[in-house]
Amino acid sequence: MSTRLFGIALGTALLAGVVAWGCGGDDDGCAPGEQTCDGHCVNLSTDFNNCGGCGRTCPAGTLCQAGDCTCSGGLTLCGTTCVSTQGDPANCGSCGHVCAPGEYCRAGVCTSECTPIDEVCNNQDDDCDTVIDNGVSRSCDTPCEVGTQTCTNGIWGECSARSPTTEVCDGVDNDCDTATDEGVGTTFYRDSDADLYGDPAVTQVGCAAPPAGYVTNDDDCDDTDRLVNPGVPENCANTIDDDCDGSTDNGCTCAPTGGTEACGHSDTGECSLGSRTCTAAGWGPCTGAVMPATEVCDGLDNDCDGATDEALPPDVYETNDTCAQARALPRADEGYSTDPLTMVTDATLLKTDGSADVDWFTVEASEWSHPDCGWPWEFLPQCYFVLEINLTPPPGATHTNWRMCIYAGDDCTDLGTEFCTDAADWNATAGAYQMALAWEGTCYLDDSWTFRVKVDSTGSPASSCTPYRLGYRFYFEGGAGEIYCE
Numbered sequence: 025m026s027t028r029l030f031g032i033a034l035g036t037a038l039l040a041g042v043v044a045w046g047c048g049g050d051d052d053g054c055a056p057g058e059q060t061c062d063g064h065c066v067n068l069s070t071d072f073n074n075c076g077g078c079g080r081t082c083p084a085g086t087l088c089q090a091g092d093c094t095c096s097g098g099l100t101l102c103g104t105t106c107v108s109t110q111g112d113p114a115n116c117g118s119c120g121h122v123c124a125p126g127e128y129c130r131a132g133v134c135t136s137e138c139t140p141i142d143e144v145c146n147n148q149d150d151d152c153d154t155v156i157d158n159g160v161s162r163s164c165d166t167p168c169e170v171g172t173q174t175c176t177n178g179i180w181g182e183c184s185a186r187s188p189t190t191e192v193c194d195g196v197d198n199d200c201d202t203a204t205d206e207g208v209g210t211t212f213y214r215d216s217d218a219d220l221y222g223d224p225a226v227t228q229v230g231c232a233a234p235p236a237g238y239v240t241n242d243d244d245c246d247d248t249d250r251l252v253n254p255g256v257p258e259n260c261a262n263t264i265d266d267d268c269d270g271s272t273d274n275g276c277t278c279a280p281t282g283g284t285e286a287c288g289h290s291d292t293g294e295c296s297l298g299s300r301t302c303t304a305a306g307w308g309p310c311t312g313a314v315m316p317a318t319e320v321c322d323g324l325d326n327d328c329d330g331a332t333d334e335a336l337p338p339d340v341y342e343t344n345d346t347c348a349q350a351r352a353l354p355r356a357d358e359g360y361s362t363d364p365l366t367m368v369t370d371a372t373l374l375k376t377d378g379s380a381d382v383d384w385f386t387v388e389a390s391e392w393s394h395p396d397c398g399w400p401w402e403f404l405p406q407c408y409f410v411l412e413i414n415l416t417p418p419p420g421a422t423h424t425n426w427r428m429c430i431y432a433g434d435d436c437t438d439l440g441t442e443f444c445t446d447a448a449d450w451n452a453t454a455g456a457y458q459m460a461l462a463w464e465g466t467c468y469l470d471d472s473w474t475f476r477v478k479v480d481s482t483g484s485p486a487s488s489c490t491p492y493r494l495g496y497r498f499y500f501e502g503g504a505g506e507i508y509c510e
Contacts, residue, residue, distance in 0.1 A: 066078075083104040113129045113134070116132060116134050168200035202350075202351055215239045225318060225326075245289070271300060289313065298310045316329075345383075356389045358391050361497070363499065374488065389474070403468055406464065406465035406509075414457065416454075424482065430477055
C-alpha cells in the first residue's frame with residue numbers, strides 16, 4: 025500500500041470545540057496554568073469548552089482567549105451571537121444599543137442620514153433605495169438539489185430546492201438517494217411472440233401498466249413460438265413441450281408399453297434432461313428434468329440459452345456515473361489504524377449494453393479527537409491524518425482491468441489532484457488495491473475533509489454483475505508541532 029501526501033488549505037477549516045484529551049486525573053497531574061475539568065487537564069484561558077470556568081462553552085464561531093469568548097473578524101459577541109457593532113441597528117456601537125425607527129447604524133453611530141452599503145438580510149434599507157432587503161438572496165441546498173432563499177423583512181424564506189419525499193413508482197428519484205423507483209416498481213417479462221406469456225430471462229421494471237411488449241407473468245418456455253405456452257394443449261404429433269409443464273407429449277399414446285425416452289428442455293447450462301415411461305394410458309410424466317430459470321448473477325447459465333449472466337438489470341446505484349451523482353457512503357469517523365474497515369459490498373460495474381461502467385462515491389473523513397491539542401500547541405501543525413481506502417475486484421476478475429481514483433477538491437468542479445491506483449498499490453495477498461492519503465492538520469481547527477472516489481476500468485471493460493468491495497477507515501497518527509511534522 026502506498027501513501028500519498030497532499031495539502032489542504034487551512035482557510036477552509038472550521039473552528040471546532042472538542043474537549044482536549046486529558047493529561048491527568050487531578051490538579052497535581054496537570055501542567056502549570058491548567059486545572060482539571062471533568063477529569064481532564066484544561067487551560068481555562070484557551071479551552072473552548074471550559075473558557076474561564078469548567079463547563080463554560082463558547083458559542084459557535086467564537087474563540088476562547090484569556091478566559092473570554094471572543095469573535096473573530098472584528099465582530100463583537102452580543103449574547104450568543106457575533107455581530108458588527110459598526111452596522112447592526114440592534115447593537116449599534118455596543119451590545120444592546122438599538123437605533124430608533126428610521127435610523128441607520130453607520131460606523132457605530134445611529135444616524136438618520138443614509139450612506140449606501142451593500143444590502144443584507146436585516147430588515148433595513150442598507151443601500152438607501154427606500155426598499156428593505158431588496159434583491160437579497162443566498163444559495164441553499166437539500167439532498168435533492170441546489171436552490172435559493174430570498175430575504176423578506178429580515179427573515180430568510182424557504183429554500184426553493186426540492187425536499188426528499190417517499191419513493192413512489194413514477195420514474196423519479198423521489199427520496200433523492202440517487203436510485204429511482206427502488207423497492208416500489210413491478211417486474212415485467214418480455215412477450216416477444218405476443219401470446220400473453222412472458223420470458224423469465226428478459227425483464228424490465230416499470231410502474232402501473234406493463235411496458236409495450238411485456239406482461240406480468242414469466243410462464244413462457246419458448247418466447248419465439250406463440251403456439252408454445254401454458255394455455256395450449258399438448259400436441260402429440262411433435263416432440264415439443266407445448267404446454268410448458270416440463271413434459272413432452274404427456275398424455276399422448278405411445279409404444280411399446282414400458283419403453284422410456286429422454287424429455288425436458290436440454291442439457292445446456294444448468295438444465296438437464298429427464299426421462300419418461302410409456303404406459304397403457306400414454307406417456308407418463310417427465311421426471312428428473314431441470315428446466316430453465318430466470319437468469320441471476322451467479323456465474324451460471326440459469327436460463328439454459330448458452331450465455332451466462334446476460335441481460336441482467338443494473339445495480340440500484342447505476343445512476344452514480346458522474347461526480348455530481350456520487351453515492352454518499354457512511355461517514356468515516358476518526359479512529360485508529362487497527363480499526364476494521366467500513367465495507368461497501370453491494371456495488372457493481374455493470375452496464376446492460378456491455379460497455380464499461382464508472383461508479384462515483386463520496387466519503388467524509390470526520391475528525392473528532394484532536395481539534396484542541398492543549399497548551400502550548402494551539403494552532404500548530406498536526407501530522408498526519410490518514411484516509412485509507414481499499415478496492416477488491418470481484419472474485420476471478422483480472423485486477424489490472426480495475427482502477428480506483430481518489431480526489432480531495434472542494435467540489436465536483438474543482439476535484440483537485442487525482443490519485444489513482446497503480447501496480448505498487450496492488451496487494452496480492454489481500455487481493456485488493458490499497459491506497460492511503462495523508463495530510464497535515466492544525467491544532468484547534470477541524471481537519472475533516474470530504475473525498476470523492478471513482479471506480480472504473482483501465483481500458484478493457486471491467487463490467488461484472490458480481491459485486492466488488494470498497495473498504496475505508498480514517499485515523500490520526502503522529503503528533504503536533506513544526507519539528508514533528510518535519
